[in-house]
Amino acid sequence: MGFLKEEDKEYLRNEFKKNLKREVELLHFTDKNDNSDYLQSSKALLEELVELNDYLTLTVKDCSDKAELEAEGLLMCPSTKIKSSRKGFINFYGIPAGYEFSGFVEDIIDMGSDNLPLPDDVVLALSKIDEPIDIKVFITSACPYCVKAVRTAHLFSLANDNIKASMIDAYGFSDLAREHNVSSVPHIVVNDKVSFIGALPEKEFLSKIMESIE
Amino acid sequence: MQFTLKRKSEEASSEGVKSHFEAAIIGAGPAGLTAAIYLGRSKIDAVIFEKMVPGGYIVSTDWIENYPGFPDGISGEELGELFEKQSSKFGVRTENVEVTGVNFKARPMIVETMDGSYTASAIIVATGTKSKKLGVPGEEELIGKGISLCATCDAPFFEGEDIVVVGAGNSGIQESLYLSKFARSIRIIEFLDHPTAERILLDRIKEIGKIELLLSHRVTRFIGDDRLTQVEVEKRDFNQKRVLDVKGAFIYVGLVPNTGFLKGSIDMDKEGFIKTNQELKSSKEGVFAAGDVRITPLRQVATAIGDGALAAFKVRQYLEGR
Numbered sequence A: 001m002g003f004l005k006e007e008d009k010e011y012l013r014n015e016f017k018k019n020l021k022r023e024v025e026l027l028h029f030t031d032k033n034d035n036s037d038y039l040q041s042s043k044a045l046l047e048e049l050v051e052l053n054d055y056l057t058l059t060v061k062d063c064s065d066k067a068e069l070e071a072e073g074l075l076m077c078p079s080t081k082i083k084s085s086r087k088g089f090i091n092f093y094g095i096p097a098g099y100e101f102s103g104f105v106e107d108i109i110d111m112g113s114d115n116l117p118l119p120d121d122v123v124l125a126l127s128k129i130d131e132p133i134d135i136k137v138f139i140t141s142a143c144p145y146c147v148k149a150v151r152t153a154h155l156f157s158l159a160n161d162n163i164k165a166s167m168i169d170a171y172g173f174s175d176l177a178r179e180h181n182v183s184s185v186p187h188i189v190v191n192d193k194v195s196f197i198g199a200l201p202e203k204e205f206l207s208k209i210m211e212s213i214e
Numbered sequence B: 001m002q003f004t005l006k007r008k009s010e011e012a013s014s015e016g017v018k019s020h021f022e023a024a025i026i027g028a029g030p031a032g033l034t035a036a037i038y039l040g041r042s043k044i045d046a047v048i049f050e051k052m053v054p055g056g057y058i059v060s061t062d063w064i065e066n067y068p069g070f071p072d073g074i075s076g077e078e079l080g081e082l083f084e085k086q087s088s089k090f091g092v093r094t095e096n097v098e099v100t101g102v103n104f105k106a107r108p109m110i111v112e113t114m115d116g117s118y119t120a121s122a123i124i125v126a127t128g129t130k131s132k133k134l135g136v137p138g139e140e141e142l143i144g145k146g147i148s149l150c151a152t153c154d155a156p157f158f159e160g161e162d163i164v165v166v167g168a169g170n171s172g173i174q175e176s177l178y179l180s181k182f183a184r185s186i187r188i189i190e191f192l193d194h195p196t197a198e199r200i201l202l203d204r205i206k207e208i209g210k211i212e213l214l215l216s217h218r219v220t221r222f223i224g225d226d227r228l229t230q231v232e233v234e235k236r237d238f239n240q241k242r243v244l245d246v247k248g249a250f251i252y253v254g255l256v257p258n259t260g261f262l263k264g265s266i267d268m269d270k271e272g273f274i275k276t277n278q279e280l281k282s283s284k285e286g287v288f289a290a291g292d293v294r295i296t297p298l299r300q301v302a303t304a305i306g307d308g309a310l311a312a313f314k315v316r317q318y319l320e321g322r
Protein backbone atom coordinates (compact mmCIF):
# COMPACT_ATOMS: atom_id res chain seq x y z
CA MET A 1 0.00 0.00 0.00
CA GLY A 2 1.22 3.48 -0.82
CA PHE A 3 1.82 6.20 1.72
CA LEU A 4 0.52 9.07 -0.34
CA LYS A 5 -3.16 9.45 -1.06
CA GLU A 6 -4.07 9.78 -4.71
CA GLU A 7 -5.19 13.38 -4.24
CA ASP A 8 -1.90 14.25 -2.55
CA LYS A 9 0.00 12.64 -5.41
CA GLU A 10 -1.99 14.72 -7.84
CA TYR A 11 -1.23 17.88 -5.90
CA LEU A 12 2.48 17.02 -5.73
CA ARG A 13 2.63 16.13 -9.43
CA ASN A 14 1.28 19.59 -10.21
CA GLU A 15 3.58 21.38 -7.80
CA PHE A 16 6.65 19.55 -9.10
CA LYS A 17 5.64 20.11 -12.70
CA LYS A 18 5.11 23.80 -12.13
CA ASN A 19 8.27 24.41 -10.15
CA LEU A 20 11.04 21.95 -10.95
CA LYS A 21 13.57 23.20 -13.44
CA ARG A 22 16.40 20.80 -12.86
CA GLU A 23 17.18 17.34 -11.64
CA VAL A 24 16.93 16.72 -7.93
CA GLU A 25 18.51 13.68 -6.35
CA LEU A 26 17.28 12.25 -3.08
CA LEU A 27 20.34 10.58 -1.64
CA HIS A 28 19.08 8.15 0.95
CA PHE A 29 21.37 6.30 3.35
CA THR A 30 19.70 3.41 5.09
CA ASP A 31 20.55 0.14 6.76
CA LYS A 32 19.70 -2.35 4.06
CA ASN A 33 19.72 -5.25 6.52
CA ASP A 34 17.24 -3.60 8.84
CA ASN A 35 13.68 -4.61 8.05
CA SER A 36 12.06 -2.34 10.61
CA ASP A 37 8.89 -0.57 9.60
CA TYR A 38 10.62 2.76 10.25
CA LEU A 39 13.31 2.27 7.63
CA GLN A 40 11.21 0.35 5.13
CA SER A 41 8.50 3.00 5.21
CA SER A 42 10.90 5.82 4.65
CA LYS A 43 12.43 4.15 1.61
CA ALA A 44 9.02 3.27 0.20
CA LEU A 45 7.84 6.84 0.62
CA LEU A 46 10.84 8.20 -1.26
CA GLU A 47 10.25 5.68 -4.03
CA GLU A 48 6.68 6.88 -4.35
CA LEU A 49 7.76 10.48 -4.37
CA VAL A 50 10.34 10.24 -7.15
CA GLU A 51 7.79 8.58 -9.38
CA LEU A 52 5.82 11.79 -9.47
CA ASN A 53 8.22 13.73 -11.66
CA ASP A 54 10.98 12.85 -14.12
CA TYR A 55 13.35 15.38 -12.61
CA LEU A 56 13.38 13.42 -9.35
CA THR A 57 15.73 10.54 -8.75
CA LEU A 58 16.44 8.35 -5.75
CA THR A 59 19.81 6.90 -4.87
CA VAL A 60 19.87 4.43 -2.01
CA LYS A 61 23.13 3.66 -0.24
CA ASP A 62 23.96 1.58 2.77
CA CYS A 63 24.86 2.96 6.18
CA SER A 64 27.89 0.71 6.21
CA ASP A 65 29.32 2.75 3.39
CA LYS A 66 31.18 5.06 5.74
CA ALA A 67 33.39 6.53 3.06
CA GLU A 68 30.34 7.63 1.06
CA LEU A 69 28.68 9.07 4.13
CA GLU A 70 31.77 11.03 4.95
CA ALA A 71 32.20 12.21 1.39
CA GLU A 72 28.70 13.67 1.61
CA GLY A 73 29.57 15.41 4.86
CA LEU A 74 27.14 13.25 6.80
CA LEU A 75 27.58 12.09 10.35
CA MET A 76 24.82 9.56 10.87
CA CYS A 77 22.41 7.18 9.24
CA PRO A 78 19.55 6.92 8.24
CA SER A 79 19.60 10.18 6.40
CA THR A 80 18.27 11.77 3.25
CA LYS A 81 20.09 14.56 1.52
CA ILE A 82 18.44 16.63 -1.19
CA LYS A 83 20.91 17.40 -3.95
CA SER A 84 20.92 19.24 -7.24
CA SER A 85 23.25 21.47 -9.22
CA ARG A 86 22.08 24.27 -6.94
CA LYS A 87 24.44 24.87 -4.06
CA GLY A 88 23.34 24.14 -0.53
CA PHE A 89 23.45 21.40 2.10
CA ILE A 90 19.95 20.21 2.88
CA ASN A 91 19.80 17.09 4.92
CA PHE A 92 17.44 15.08 7.11
CA TYR A 93 18.69 12.64 9.75
CA GLY A 94 15.78 10.28 10.32
CA ILE A 95 12.52 10.29 8.44
CA PRO A 96 10.83 13.54 7.47
CA ALA A 97 7.51 12.21 8.75
CA GLY A 98 4.50 14.00 10.20
CA TYR A 99 4.71 17.76 9.83
CA GLU A 100 8.24 17.51 8.44
CA PHE A 101 7.00 15.98 5.24
CA SER A 102 5.62 19.30 3.95
CA GLY A 103 8.96 20.97 4.60
CA PHE A 104 10.73 18.12 2.82
CA VAL A 105 8.58 18.70 -0.26
CA GLU A 106 9.25 22.45 -0.18
CA ASP A 107 12.98 21.75 0.12
CA ILE A 108 12.83 19.51 -2.95
CA ILE A 109 11.09 22.27 -4.88
CA ASP A 110 13.65 24.85 -3.78
CA MET A 111 16.55 22.62 -4.77
CA GLY A 112 14.96 22.07 -8.15
CA SER A 113 14.22 25.74 -8.77
CA ASP A 114 15.68 29.14 -7.95
CA ASN A 115 13.27 29.91 -5.12
CA LEU A 116 14.66 31.63 -2.06
CA PRO A 117 11.72 32.76 0.06
CA LEU A 118 13.72 34.82 2.57
CA PRO A 119 13.67 38.59 3.24
CA ASP A 120 16.26 40.47 1.14
CA ASP A 121 18.16 41.85 4.12
CA VAL A 122 18.51 38.35 5.57
CA VAL A 123 19.83 37.03 2.25
CA LEU A 124 22.34 39.87 2.11
CA ALA A 125 23.56 39.27 5.65
CA LEU A 126 23.83 35.53 5.02
CA SER A 127 25.82 36.06 1.83
CA LYS A 128 28.57 37.73 3.84
CA ILE A 129 29.25 34.70 6.04
CA ASP A 130 32.56 33.25 4.92
CA GLU A 131 33.16 30.52 7.45
CA PRO A 132 31.62 27.09 7.88
CA ILE A 133 28.38 27.01 9.84
CA ASP A 134 26.70 23.83 10.98
CA ILE A 135 23.02 23.99 11.96
CA LYS A 136 21.33 21.06 13.69
CA VAL A 137 17.58 21.30 14.14
CA PHE A 138 16.26 18.68 16.56
CA ILE A 139 12.60 17.86 16.02
CA THR A 140 9.88 15.36 16.81
CA SER A 141 7.49 14.45 14.02
CA ALA A 142 4.43 15.46 16.06
CA CYS A 143 5.76 18.97 16.62
CA PRO A 144 3.82 21.40 14.46
CA TYR A 145 6.28 24.26 14.92
CA CYS A 146 9.49 22.40 14.12
CA VAL A 147 9.08 22.36 10.37
CA LYS A 148 9.39 26.13 10.31
CA ALA A 149 12.78 25.97 12.05
CA VAL A 150 14.00 23.22 9.72
CA ARG A 151 12.87 25.18 6.68
CA THR A 152 14.60 28.34 7.84
CA ALA A 153 17.85 26.46 8.40
CA HIS A 154 17.63 24.83 4.98
CA LEU A 155 16.87 28.12 3.26
CA PHE A 156 19.88 29.66 4.97
CA SER A 157 21.98 26.95 3.40
CA LEU A 158 20.59 27.79 -0.04
CA ALA A 159 21.47 31.43 0.56
CA ASN A 160 25.06 30.52 1.45
CA ASP A 161 26.57 27.10 1.02
CA ASN A 162 29.03 27.69 3.82
CA ILE A 163 26.03 26.76 5.90
CA LYS A 164 25.18 23.09 6.40
CA ALA A 165 21.73 22.45 7.79
CA SER A 166 20.25 19.19 9.02
CA MET A 167 16.99 18.15 10.55
CA ILE A 168 17.56 15.57 13.29
CA ASP A 169 14.78 13.34 14.58
CA ALA A 170 15.42 13.66 18.30
CA TYR A 171 13.63 10.41 19.05
CA GLY A 172 15.57 8.38 16.49
CA PHE A 173 18.89 9.93 17.48
CA SER A 174 18.24 10.06 21.19
CA ASP A 175 21.88 9.82 22.25
CA LEU A 176 22.81 12.90 20.28
CA ALA A 177 19.68 14.66 21.55
CA ARG A 178 20.68 13.84 25.11
CA GLU A 179 24.22 15.03 24.47
CA HIS A 180 22.76 18.38 23.43
CA ASN A 181 20.36 18.43 26.38
CA VAL A 182 17.29 18.45 24.15
CA SER A 183 13.96 18.29 25.98
CA SER A 184 11.84 20.71 23.96
CA VAL A 185 11.68 21.03 20.23
CA PRO A 186 12.54 22.62 17.91
CA HIS A 187 15.96 22.78 19.57
CA ILE A 188 18.54 24.36 17.34
CA VAL A 189 22.29 24.05 17.73
CA VAL A 190 24.64 26.24 15.72
CA ASN A 191 28.26 25.12 15.40
CA ASP A 192 27.80 23.02 18.55
CA LYS A 193 28.16 26.32 20.39
CA VAL A 194 24.98 28.37 20.42
CA SER A 195 21.66 26.71 21.08
CA PHE A 196 18.10 27.97 21.27
CA ILE A 197 14.54 26.72 21.35
CA GLY A 198 11.63 27.66 19.13
CA ALA A 199 10.82 28.47 15.54
CA LEU A 200 12.27 31.96 15.54
CA PRO A 201 11.58 34.43 12.75
CA GLU A 202 14.35 34.52 10.13
CA LYS A 203 16.03 37.65 11.47
CA GLU A 204 16.29 36.33 15.00
CA PHE A 205 17.50 32.97 13.70
CA LEU A 206 20.17 34.86 11.76
CA SER A 207 21.29 36.73 14.84
CA LYS A 208 21.86 33.39 16.61
CA ILE A 209 24.13 32.38 13.75
CA MET A 210 26.01 35.64 14.05
CA GLU A 211 26.36 34.97 17.77
CA SER A 212 28.07 31.68 16.98
CA ILE A 213 30.61 33.46 14.79
CA GLU A 214 31.48 36.22 17.23
CA MET B 1 3.58 6.50 10.15
CA GLN B 2 1.89 9.68 9.03
CA PHE B 3 3.01 12.22 6.46
CA THR B 4 1.26 15.59 6.67
CA LEU B 5 1.05 17.57 3.48
CA LYS B 6 0.23 21.27 3.68
CA ARG B 7 -1.13 22.67 0.47
CA LYS B 8 -0.73 26.13 -0.92
CA SER B 9 -4.03 27.80 -1.68
CA GLU B 10 -4.94 27.68 -5.35
CA GLU B 11 -4.81 31.44 -5.61
CA ALA B 12 -1.41 31.68 -3.95
CA SER B 13 0.30 29.32 -6.31
CA SER B 14 -0.94 31.01 -9.44
CA GLU B 15 -0.55 34.67 -8.57
CA GLY B 16 2.58 36.73 -8.12
CA VAL B 17 3.28 39.64 -5.79
CA LYS B 18 0.17 41.48 -4.70
CA SER B 19 -0.18 43.88 -1.84
CA HIS B 20 -3.75 45.21 -1.68
CA PHE B 21 -6.73 43.10 -0.66
CA GLU B 22 -10.33 43.89 0.16
CA ALA B 23 -10.00 41.92 3.36
CA ALA B 24 -7.09 40.62 5.44
CA ILE B 25 -7.33 37.91 8.08
CA ILE B 26 -4.54 37.74 10.62
CA GLY B 27 -4.07 34.22 12.01
CA ALA B 28 -4.97 30.88 10.41
CA GLY B 29 -6.46 29.05 13.37
CA PRO B 30 -10.03 27.71 13.38
CA ALA B 31 -11.47 31.26 13.50
CA GLY B 32 -9.30 32.67 10.70
CA LEU B 33 -9.68 29.63 8.45
CA THR B 34 -13.46 29.67 8.86
CA ALA B 35 -13.50 33.35 7.98
CA ALA B 36 -11.40 32.47 4.90
CA ILE B 37 -13.98 29.88 3.81
CA TYR B 38 -16.80 32.42 4.07
CA LEU B 39 -14.88 35.28 2.43
CA GLY B 40 -13.59 33.01 -0.31
CA ARG B 41 -17.07 31.75 -1.13
CA SER B 42 -18.31 35.33 -1.28
CA LYS B 43 -15.54 35.99 -3.82
CA ILE B 44 -14.07 38.69 -1.65
CA ASP B 45 -10.44 39.30 -2.55
CA ALA B 46 -8.82 38.28 0.73
CA VAL B 47 -5.51 37.22 2.23
CA ILE B 48 -4.74 35.29 5.38
CA PHE B 49 -1.49 35.77 7.29
CA GLU B 50 -0.08 32.96 9.40
CA LYS B 51 3.28 33.02 11.15
CA MET B 52 3.51 29.33 12.03
CA VAL B 53 1.43 26.53 10.60
CA PRO B 54 -2.20 26.80 9.50
CA GLY B 55 -4.55 25.11 11.94
CA GLY B 56 -3.80 27.25 14.97
CA TYR B 57 -3.47 26.21 18.57
CA ILE B 58 -5.32 22.91 18.13
CA VAL B 59 -2.43 21.44 16.16
CA SER B 60 -0.52 21.21 19.42
CA THR B 61 -3.10 19.06 21.16
CA ASP B 62 -3.34 15.39 20.63
CA TRP B 63 -7.07 14.71 20.84
CA ILE B 64 -10.29 16.67 20.44
CA GLU B 65 -13.60 15.12 21.39
CA ASN B 66 -15.99 18.01 21.81
CA TYR B 67 -16.00 19.42 18.31
CA PRO B 68 -19.12 18.12 16.56
CA GLY B 69 -18.85 16.09 13.39
CA PHE B 70 -16.18 13.73 14.71
CA PRO B 71 -18.05 11.30 16.95
CA ASP B 72 -14.93 9.27 17.66
CA GLY B 73 -12.76 12.33 18.29
CA ILE B 74 -9.96 13.57 16.07
CA SER B 75 -6.32 14.53 16.55
CA GLY B 76 -5.58 18.25 16.60
CA GLU B 77 -3.13 17.74 13.76
CA GLU B 78 -5.74 16.13 11.55
CA LEU B 79 -8.45 18.62 12.38
CA GLY B 80 -6.12 21.54 11.61
CA GLU B 81 -5.23 19.89 8.33
CA LEU B 82 -8.88 19.43 7.40
CA PHE B 83 -9.71 23.05 8.22
CA GLU B 84 -6.85 24.20 6.05
CA LYS B 85 -7.71 21.88 3.20
CA GLN B 86 -11.26 23.14 3.14
CA SER B 87 -10.33 26.80 3.38
CA SER B 88 -7.66 26.58 0.68
CA LYS B 89 -10.31 25.51 -1.81
CA PHE B 90 -12.02 28.85 -1.99
CA GLY B 91 -9.22 31.01 -3.27
CA VAL B 92 -8.12 33.04 -0.27
CA ARG B 93 -4.42 33.64 -0.54
CA THR B 94 -2.20 32.41 2.31
CA GLU B 95 0.92 34.32 3.29
CA ASN B 96 3.18 32.41 5.64
CA VAL B 97 4.54 35.39 7.45
CA GLU B 98 4.27 37.08 10.82
CA VAL B 99 2.32 40.30 11.10
CA THR B 100 4.46 42.71 13.07
CA GLY B 101 2.42 45.90 13.06
CA VAL B 102 -0.76 47.60 11.85
CA ASN B 103 -2.02 51.04 10.99
CA PHE B 104 -5.78 51.08 11.44
CA LYS B 105 -5.98 54.85 10.98
CA ALA B 106 -4.80 54.81 7.38
CA ARG B 107 -7.35 54.10 4.60
CA PRO B 108 -6.94 51.52 3.27
CA MET B 109 -5.51 50.10 6.48
CA ILE B 110 -1.93 48.86 6.60
CA VAL B 111 -0.70 45.46 7.75
CA GLU B 112 3.05 45.25 8.27
CA THR B 113 4.77 41.89 7.99
CA MET B 114 8.30 40.58 8.13
CA ASP B 115 8.20 40.59 4.31
CA GLY B 116 6.79 44.07 3.72
CA SER B 117 3.49 45.95 3.94
CA TYR B 118 0.02 45.09 2.69
CA THR B 119 -3.14 47.14 2.60
CA ALA B 120 -6.73 46.06 3.18
CA SER B 121 -10.12 47.70 3.49
CA ALA B 122 -11.32 45.38 6.25
CA ILE B 123 -9.38 43.30 8.75
CA ILE B 124 -10.20 40.31 10.93
CA VAL B 125 -7.84 39.76 13.83
CA ALA B 126 -7.89 36.04 14.68
CA THR B 127 -4.47 35.61 16.24
CA GLY B 128 -5.58 33.46 19.18
CA THR B 129 -3.53 32.98 22.29
CA LYS B 130 -0.43 31.35 23.66
CA SER B 131 0.26 29.65 26.99
CA LYS B 132 0.58 31.82 30.01
CA LYS B 133 3.71 31.30 32.02
CA LEU B 134 3.73 31.19 35.81
CA GLY B 135 6.24 33.98 36.33
CA VAL B 136 8.07 32.19 39.14
CA PRO B 137 11.84 31.98 39.66
CA GLY B 138 13.65 29.44 37.51
CA GLU B 139 10.90 29.25 34.89
CA GLU B 140 12.43 31.37 32.12
CA GLU B 141 15.85 29.73 32.51
CA LEU B 142 14.50 26.19 32.42
CA ILE B 143 12.01 26.46 29.56
CA GLY B 144 13.31 23.98 27.01
CA LYS B 145 15.40 22.34 29.72
CA GLY B 146 12.65 20.31 31.29
CA ILE B 147 9.85 22.87 31.29
CA SER B 148 7.65 22.55 28.23
CA LEU B 149 4.59 24.28 26.83
CA CYS B 150 3.76 21.62 24.21
CA ALA B 151 3.01 18.05 25.29
CA THR B 152 2.62 16.59 21.81
CA CYS B 153 5.99 18.04 20.78
CA ASP B 154 8.01 17.05 23.80
CA ALA B 155 6.32 14.07 25.48
CA PRO B 156 8.80 11.49 24.10
CA PHE B 157 11.63 13.14 26.04
CA PHE B 158 9.95 12.21 29.32
CA GLU B 159 9.54 8.49 28.77
CA GLY B 160 9.67 6.72 32.14
CA GLU B 161 10.19 9.98 34.08
CA ASP B 162 8.32 11.64 36.93
CA ILE B 163 6.76 14.91 35.83
CA VAL B 164 4.32 17.59 36.91
CA VAL B 165 1.57 19.29 34.96
CA VAL B 166 0.60 22.71 36.25
CA GLY B 167 -3.11 23.53 35.93
CA ALA B 168 -6.15 21.25 36.20
CA GLY B 169 -8.33 22.91 33.58
CA ASN B 170 -9.38 21.10 30.40
CA SER B 171 -6.00 21.55 28.70
CA GLY B 172 -3.97 20.44 31.72
CA ILE B 173 -6.03 17.30 32.25
CA GLN B 174 -6.29 16.44 28.56
CA GLU B 175 -2.55 16.80 28.06
CA SER B 176 -1.86 14.80 31.25
CA LEU B 177 -3.81 11.93 29.74
CA TYR B 178 -1.56 12.10 26.69
CA LEU B 179 1.61 12.45 28.76
CA SER B 180 0.64 9.41 30.83
CA LYS B 181 1.49 7.28 27.80
CA PHE B 182 5.11 8.32 28.32
CA ALA B 183 5.76 9.45 31.89
CA ARG B 184 6.13 7.16 34.88
CA SER B 185 4.14 9.40 37.18
CA ILE B 186 2.31 12.70 36.86
CA ARG B 187 1.34 15.10 39.59
CA ILE B 188 -1.09 17.76 38.50
CA ILE B 189 -0.68 20.93 40.53
CA GLU B 190 -3.75 23.14 40.83
CA PHE B 191 -4.04 26.35 42.80
CA LEU B 192 -7.79 26.10 43.32
CA ASP B 193 -9.32 23.57 45.70
CA HIS B 194 -11.07 21.86 42.78
CA PRO B 195 -10.17 21.01 39.19
CA THR B 196 -12.03 23.01 36.55
CA ALA B 197 -11.85 20.43 33.75
CA GLU B 198 -14.87 18.56 32.39
CA ARG B 199 -16.00 15.61 34.51
CA ILE B 200 -15.43 13.09 31.72
CA LEU B 201 -11.73 13.99 31.66
CA LEU B 202 -11.46 13.83 35.45
CA ASP B 203 -13.02 10.37 35.48
CA ARG B 204 -10.41 9.24 33.00
CA ILE B 205 -7.46 10.35 35.08
CA LYS B 206 -8.83 8.30 37.97
CA GLU B 207 -8.73 5.25 35.74
CA ILE B 208 -5.05 5.83 35.02
CA GLY B 209 -3.37 5.03 38.30
CA LYS B 210 -0.27 7.11 37.80
CA ILE B 211 -1.86 10.57 37.84
CA GLU B 212 -2.25 12.36 41.17
CA LEU B 213 -4.04 15.68 41.71
CA LEU B 214 -2.43 18.13 44.13
CA LEU B 215 -5.20 20.64 44.78
CA SER B 216 -4.75 23.94 46.65
CA HIS B 217 -1.08 23.95 45.68
CA ARG B 218 0.95 26.39 43.70
CA VAL B 219 4.37 26.23 42.15
CA THR B 220 6.74 28.71 43.76
CA ARG B 221 10.01 27.83 42.07
CA PHE B 222 11.61 25.66 39.42
CA ILE B 223 14.98 24.27 40.44
CA GLY B 224 17.86 22.97 38.32
CA ASP B 225 21.12 24.16 36.82
CA ASP B 226 21.31 22.90 33.30
CA ARG B 227 18.15 20.86 33.54
CA LEU B 228 15.02 20.86 35.69
CA THR B 229 15.45 18.58 38.69
CA GLN B 230 12.89 19.82 41.21
CA VAL B 231 9.74 21.85 41.57
CA GLU B 232 9.00 23.71 44.76
CA VAL B 233 5.30 23.77 45.64
CA GLU B 234 3.42 25.50 48.40
CA LYS B 235 0.16 24.42 49.98
CA ARG B 236 -2.28 27.29 49.95
CA ASP B 237 -3.14 28.82 53.32
CA PHE B 238 -0.69 26.70 55.28
CA ASN B 239 2.40 28.21 53.71
CA GLN B 240 3.96 24.78 53.75
CA LYS B 241 6.57 24.34 51.10
CA ARG B 242 7.95 21.12 49.77
CA VAL B 243 10.10 20.05 46.91
CA LEU B 244 9.17 17.43 44.32
CA ASP B 245 11.85 15.59 42.37
CA VAL B 246 10.85 15.73 38.71
CA LYS B 247 12.42 15.69 35.27
CA GLY B 248 9.68 17.58 33.47
CA ALA B 249 7.01 20.23 33.94
CA PHE B 250 4.23 21.11 31.52
CA ILE B 251 2.39 24.37 32.08
CA TYR B 252 -1.33 24.88 31.33
CA VAL B 253 -2.41 27.76 33.55
CA GLY B 254 -4.19 30.00 31.15
CA LEU B 255 -3.81 32.00 28.00
CA VAL B 256 -2.20 35.22 26.87
CA PRO B 257 -3.63 36.86 23.74
CA ASN B 258 -1.38 37.29 20.70
CA THR B 259 -2.06 41.01 20.41
CA GLY B 260 1.36 42.59 21.03
CA PHE B 261 1.66 43.54 17.36
CA LEU B 262 -1.48 45.71 17.63
CA LYS B 263 0.41 48.00 20.00
CA GLY B 264 -2.75 49.30 21.60
CA SER B 265 -4.34 50.43 18.33
CA ILE B 266 -7.76 49.05 19.34
CA ASP B 267 -9.50 48.72 22.70
CA MET B 268 -8.46 45.74 24.75
CA ASP B 269 -8.78 44.64 28.37
CA LYS B 270 -5.77 44.82 30.65
CA GLU B 271 -4.57 41.38 29.64
CA GLY B 272 -4.71 42.35 25.96
CA PHE B 273 -7.87 40.50 24.87
CA ILE B 274 -9.74 42.52 22.22
CA LYS B 275 -13.03 44.20 23.07
CA THR B 276 -15.77 43.59 20.50
CA ASN B 277 -19.49 44.08 20.32
CA GLN B 278 -21.93 41.27 19.52
CA GLU B 279 -21.17 41.68 15.84
CA LEU B 280 -17.46 41.22 16.54
CA LYS B 281 -16.62 44.80 15.62
CA SER B 282 -13.66 46.24 17.47
CA SER B 283 -13.29 49.86 18.51
CA LYS B 284 -11.87 50.74 15.06
CA GLU B 285 -14.10 50.91 12.01
CA GLY B 286 -13.45 48.04 9.60
CA VAL B 287 -11.55 45.96 12.17
CA PHE B 288 -13.18 42.82 13.54
CA ALA B 289 -11.89 40.22 15.99
CA ALA B 290 -12.74 36.52 16.08
CA GLY B 291 -11.95 33.52 18.25
CA ASP B 292 -9.80 33.18 21.35
CA VAL B 293 -8.15 36.57 20.90
CA ARG B 294 -11.26 38.50 21.92
CA ILE B 295 -12.96 38.88 25.28
CA THR B 296 -15.26 35.88 25.39
CA PRO B 297 -16.45 33.52 28.11
CA LEU B 298 -15.44 30.33 26.29
CA ARG B 299 -12.36 29.61 24.20
CA GLN B 300 -12.89 26.47 22.16
CA VAL B 301 -12.79 25.32 18.55
CA ALA B 302 -16.59 25.40 18.33
CA THR B 303 -16.77 29.02 19.50
CA ALA B 304 -13.84 30.13 17.32
CA ILE B 305 -15.52 28.63 14.27
CA GLY B 306 -18.75 30.49 14.99
CA ASP B 307 -16.80 33.72 15.43
CA GLY B 308 -14.96 33.22 12.13
CA ALA B 309 -18.20 32.81 10.21
CA LEU B 310 -19.82 35.82 11.86
CA ALA B 311 -16.79 38.06 11.39
CA ALA B 312 -16.60 37.19 7.69
CA PHE B 313 -20.31 37.89 7.27
CA LYS B 314 -19.89 41.27 8.97
CA VAL B 315 -16.85 42.09 6.83
CA ARG B 316 -18.88 41.38 3.73
CA GLN B 317 -21.68 43.67 4.92
CA TYR B 318 -19.14 46.31 5.83
CA LEU B 319 -17.47 46.20 2.41
CA GLU B 320 -20.82 46.28 0.62
CA GLY B 321 -22.08 49.17 2.73
CA ARG B 322 -19.17 51.51 2.20
Ligand SMILES: Cc1cc2nc3c(=O)[nH]c(=O)nc-3n(C[C@H](O)[C@H](O)[C@H](O)COP(=O)(O)OP(=O)(O)OC[C@H]3O[C@@H](n4cnc5c(N)ncnc54)[C@H](O)[C@@H]3O)c2cc1C
Residues within 6 Å of the ligand: B026, B027, B028, B029, B030, B031, B032, B049, B050, B051, B052, B053, B054, B055, B056, B057, B058, B060, B061, B063, B064, B065, B066, B067, B097, B098, B099, B100, B126, B127, B128, B129, B171, B174, B175, B258, B261, B290, B291, B292, B293, B299, B300, B301, B302, B304
Ligand atom coordinates in the same frame (compact mmCIF):
# COMPACT_ATOMS: atom_id res chain seq x y z
C1 LIG C 1 -3.50 21.91 24.86
C2 LIG C 1 -4.78 22.43 24.29
C3 LIG C 1 -5.89 21.59 24.19
C4 LIG C 1 -7.10 22.06 23.64
N1 LIG C 1 -8.16 21.21 23.53
C5 LIG C 1 -9.31 21.63 22.97
C6 LIG C 1 -10.41 20.74 22.81
O1 LIG C 1 -10.34 19.54 23.16
N2 LIG C 1 -11.54 21.23 22.24
C7 LIG C 1 -11.67 22.52 21.83
O2 LIG C 1 -12.72 22.90 21.30
N3 LIG C 1 -10.64 23.38 21.98
C8 LIG C 1 -9.47 22.97 22.55
N4 LIG C 1 -8.44 23.86 22.71
C9 LIG C 1 -8.67 25.28 22.40
C10 LIG C 1 -8.55 25.57 20.93
O3 LIG C 1 -7.28 25.17 20.48
C11 LIG C 1 -8.77 27.05 20.67
O4 LIG C 1 -9.96 27.47 21.25
C12 LIG C 1 -8.81 27.39 19.19
O5 LIG C 1 -7.64 26.94 18.55
C13 LIG C 1 -8.98 28.89 18.98
O6 LIG C 1 -8.94 29.20 17.63
P1 LIG C 1 -8.49 30.65 17.10
O7 LIG C 1 -8.57 30.56 15.63
O8 LIG C 1 -9.26 31.68 17.81
O9 LIG C 1 -7.00 30.86 17.57
P2 LIG C 1 -5.62 29.92 17.39
O10 LIG C 1 -6.07 28.54 17.18
O11 LIG C 1 -4.83 30.28 18.53
O12 LIG C 1 -5.04 30.48 16.04
C14 LIG C 1 -4.40 31.71 15.93
C15 LIG C 1 -3.37 31.66 14.82
O13 LIG C 1 -2.83 32.96 14.62
C16 LIG C 1 -1.44 32.87 14.38
N5 LIG C 1 -0.82 34.15 14.74
C17 LIG C 1 -0.69 34.69 15.98
N6 LIG C 1 -0.08 35.88 15.91
C18 LIG C 1 0.20 36.10 14.61
C19 LIG C 1 0.83 37.17 13.90
N7 LIG C 1 1.28 38.25 14.53
N8 LIG C 1 0.96 37.06 12.57
C20 LIG C 1 0.50 35.97 11.91
N9 LIG C 1 -0.11 34.94 12.53
C21 LIG C 1 -0.26 35.01 13.86
C22 LIG C 1 -1.00 31.73 15.29
O14 LIG C 1 0.23 31.17 14.85
C23 LIG C 1 -2.19 30.76 15.16
O15 LIG C 1 -1.99 29.84 14.12
C24 LIG C 1 -7.20 23.41 23.23
C25 LIG C 1 -6.10 24.24 23.34
C26 LIG C 1 -4.90 23.77 23.84
C27 LIG C 1 -3.74 24.68 23.95
